[in-house]
Amino acid sequence: MSRLLLVIGLGLLCPIPSGAQNTAPRIIAFGAHPDDAELEVGGVAALWAQEGARVKLVSMTNGDIGHFEMAGGPLAQRRRAEVQACADIFGVTTEVLDIHDGELMPTLENRRTVARLIRDWQADIVMSHRRYDYHADHRYTGELVEDAAVVVVAAFFDPYSPRLERNPIILHYPDDFQKPYPFQPDFVVGIDDAVEKKWDCIRAMPSQFADAGSWQARYLPDVPDGPVERREYILEVVKRRYEEQANRYRDRLIELYGEEQGREIKYAEAFEICQYGRQPTIDELKQLFPTF
Numbered sequence: 689m690s691r692l693l694l695v696i697g698l699g700l701l702c703p704i705p706s707g708a709q710n711t712a713p714r715i716i717a718f719g720a721h722p723d724d725a726e727l728e729v730g731g732v733a734a735l736w737a738q739e740g741a742r743v744k745l746v747s748m749t750n751g752d753i754g755h756f757e758m759a760g761g762p763l764a765q766r767r768r769a770e771v772q773a774c775a776d777i778f779g780v781t782t783e784v785l786d787i788h789d790g791e792l793m794p795t796l797e798n799r800r801t802v803a804r805l806i807r808d809w810q811a812d813i814v815m816s817h818r819r820y821d822y823h824a825d826h827r828y829t830g831e832l833v834e835d836a837a838v839v840v841v842a843a844f845f846d847p848y849s850p851r852l853e854r855n856p857i858i859l860h861y862p863d864d865f866q867k868p869y870p871f872q873p874d875f876v877v878g879i880d881d882a883v884e885k886k887w888d889c890i891r892a893m894p895s896q897f898a899d900a901g902s903w904q905a906r907y908l909p910d911v912p913d914g915p916v917e918r919r920e921y922i923l924e925v926v927k928r929r930y931e932e933q934a935n936r937y938r939d940r941l942i943e944l945y946g947e948e949q950g951r952e953i954k955y956a957e958a959f960e961i962c963q964y965g966r967q968p969t970i971d972e973l974k975q976l977f978p979t980f
């Protein structure tokens with residue numbers, strides 16, 4: 689089906705009501721591994737939760753090879769407990785699918801699973817990696833979410849889950865990859881008011897951000913030996929990433945928040961509007977997101 693026909697078809701299936709919705713938004717954010725969604729949208733998720741929005745973070749894989757000294761079921765259980773701790777800190781819901789780390793594939797079965805999760809959550813906003821990220825699990829998470837964009841509104845794609853009344857907005861997390869095109873910072877949100885919750889979540893995931901056998905400890909330079917020093921060192925690296933994100937997209941922050949507030953924001957999370965899903969105006973996003 690051509691893209692134009694698809695858009696017309698979806699418009700007939702699910703006419704878009706005019707005006708912004710009044711109720712708190714429902715958000716589902718997919719990550720490839722148990723820490724991805726927490727990292728990419730943890731600050732905004734905590735802010736949303738404070739405002740009464742319903743947020744669910746989903747890990748597409750169980751993370752069972754994400755360590756250099758442990759693996760398999762015990763690591764999967766440990767990582768699920770870590771993201772549950774984050775969910776408790778943020779005030780959101782979490783789910784980890786039992787798919788092996790490094791083995792996610794864009795199958796019909798997985799598309800059905802993603803579509804069902806979006807439908808069951810009755811999501812207004814769906815988030816995921818872009819399909820150009822470096823890790824196959826990240827790419828396929830992006831692909832599965834984009835492939836679900838059509839069927840989440842189809843009445844009988846999965847007759848046991850309720851179709852969405854209208855297309856959700858799909859937003860992507862940032863990455864540094866330039867081909868086929870670099871990440872576009874369509875919407876950037878200051879997270880300073882919830883940032884301590886984000887750092888507490890990072891501290892609650894030692895398998896990724898503190899252990900000597902974690903990927904971060906293996907690949908970052910000059911990591912200290914002491915466990916507490918190592919954890920705080922890695923946390924500082926994470927903090928810098930979100931500080932750099934605010935600085936890199938400072939012009940966009942000023943456009944969105946105005947000169948004074950836009951300049952004051954220290955930490956930010958950024959999102960690109962996916963060309964599939966509903967195409968929101970910036971004003972609509974401001975009504976859906978916290979801090980505006």
Ligand SMILES: [Zn+2]
Pocket residue numbers: 720721724823826
């Ligand atoms: Zn990941």
